[in-house]
Amino acid sequence: MNKSNKLYLKALNKYQSGYIDEAIDICEESISTNMKNRASLNLKGLLYYLKGDIDSANAIWKLNYEVNDDGVSKKYLQSLKEDEKKLTLYANAIGLIKELNIKEALEILMECKESDYNCINVDNAIATCYIKLGKYEKATEYVNKVLKIDKKNDVALRNKKELIKYGIKRKKFENNPKIYRKIITVLVLLLLCFAIGKFGIPAIKKVALPSKNQVDKTEAVQEKKNVAVKKTEPAAKKADEDKKKAEVEKKKAEVFPYEEIKNSLQKSDYNKLHEYVSKWKNANLGINNRTILTQSEEVLKKDGVKYFYTKGKEYLMTSKGYSNAIDNLLKAYLYGKDNYLYEHIIYVLGSCYEGTGDNESAIKYYSEYDNRFSKGSYEAEVLYRLALIYKEVNLEKAKEYASKLINNYPNSQYSNSIIRNIIKK
Structure with missing residues (x-):
């Protein structure tokens, strides 16, 4: 297995463990080693997609489709137009939360849940709504959804702290249930089998600087060559003209x-x-x-x-x-x-x-x-x-x-x- 694919598997493991930002950094390293690695490109695009960064996700999938003719990226790109509408819905919901129109905001956020796009921000907003409505068990469910993907998410951790204050026990916050990890592992391994790239980019060899003795010898040899070239120039010129x-x-x-x-x-x-x-x-x-x-x-x-x-x-x-x-x-x-x-x-x-x-x-x-x-x-x-x-x-x-x-x-x-x-x- 080449370096790029090893890094892809490492990024995949980080994602499954709930460290999404670290997974993105490792994907970048994998892609810098081999830009033909379809799986790393798709995973990186997916991670940005979950975070709600639609422009970055679009750019990565577009690159993978145009350079690698990747079918998975093509399908992702086709679905982005609908997701752009969901971004507008999400923004409207956040405005309603600020105005304390919680139930109306919650209805809109549930529309956003029709796809996984921007799911981290959407789930955080839903958790906030349920907290404000006093439905702490439901809020805990959505906090856990975020923490499964992003253990370090500031908003989810604040909501978790608030819910503990309201009496939710710490053991309720299980970031990575085994069943969840098994399902994700199976799904992503299927993606790996379908999409992983086979081409590697050879490493760039370092250029060694010659020693002074080598330089002197080279110059002497070159001088001899120059003399020989001057002697043969007329003959070479005539041969070129004849040709x-x-x-x-x-x-x-x-x-x-x-x-x-x-x-x-x-x-x-x-x-x-x-x-x-x-x-x-x-x-x-x-x-x-x-x-x-x-x-x-x-x-x-x-x-x-x-x-x-x-x-x-x-x-x-x-x-x-x-x-x-x-x-x-x-x-x-x-x-x-x-x-x-x-x-x-x-x-x-x-x-x-x-x-x-x-x-x-x-x-x-x-x-x-x-x-x-x-x-x-x-x-x-x-x-x-x-x-x-x-x-x-x-x-x-x-x-x-x-x-x-x-x-x-x-x-x-x-x-x-x-x-x-x-x-x-």
Whole structure:
């Protein structure tokens, strides 16, 4: 079992034990190790969901669905619209409690209980209502519901203290009954079996600094190489020119595949069109040939981008994995500059390269995203990934991205303890 999955199980245990905030922190650590870990992403989203943080839950599930094509996250996202209405109901209920319209507030809160969204705050409010109505046994029931999930919850602990004052015995407050834990364990293990990710992100290797002797030797060797290069430069230049001439002559000898391109356009064969455009775009062509080639390039820009992007994401979900995904995404990138998908293409390319351990290429696309889409939907995630990648190889750059994340997205789930620790180093 890899590190990310071990951390997921640790987070799961913390959640089952009633330590929701600690569970969220461990999920963050798991995801920073492997952003493909669907189970950790879903669990983290669920924990925010229970706490009532709908924006954070939405962002995490959206990420899991778009990057990992996760079906569980998709279902969660579909249910969020109804939950947004419940947030309004909850706010109305709190206003009624302040106005001492307790029974009316309680009716609205029971509507909120139709889903688990914001259940910690809703159950706390229901407990408060029952206390004010003098129904202490019922209030105890809802205090226990909160403490099962969040043992350290301030509101629940205050209500518990008040109920003890009113005569409720301490033994009534059982935070984690065995039957409850068994049910939760079974449910979450089923989720684990269905959703746990299989891909790991290779660790970034530290760069060792060479000794002075090594530097001197390297410089001496390099000097010899420079001399050798200077001697061979004219020959190399001539060989390069001969090669280019041969390529030009070869193209002249080839017949432009007008009918084949026309056929590929009719069939919407984007891969073939890409091959033709790549091969002939710099050739000296007549008007008719240049026209159909330009037409092919326009089709690739209009429809090919979406095709290649979709194929790339499909490959991420199969055993063919990153290599084929990157091949298709690079084609989408080539033609997608003016396409609405460009933001997504750049982000997923960075994610794929990071997944293969090619951090240099990951940095290239993440940095481009940061430069082009500084207000984009993935920006907080991109800054987070850049800070983590740079952490082991260039601490100053890591701090730069970490500070930018904290300053621009202070309330984001990515502005977490891991990022704050980078800044402190």
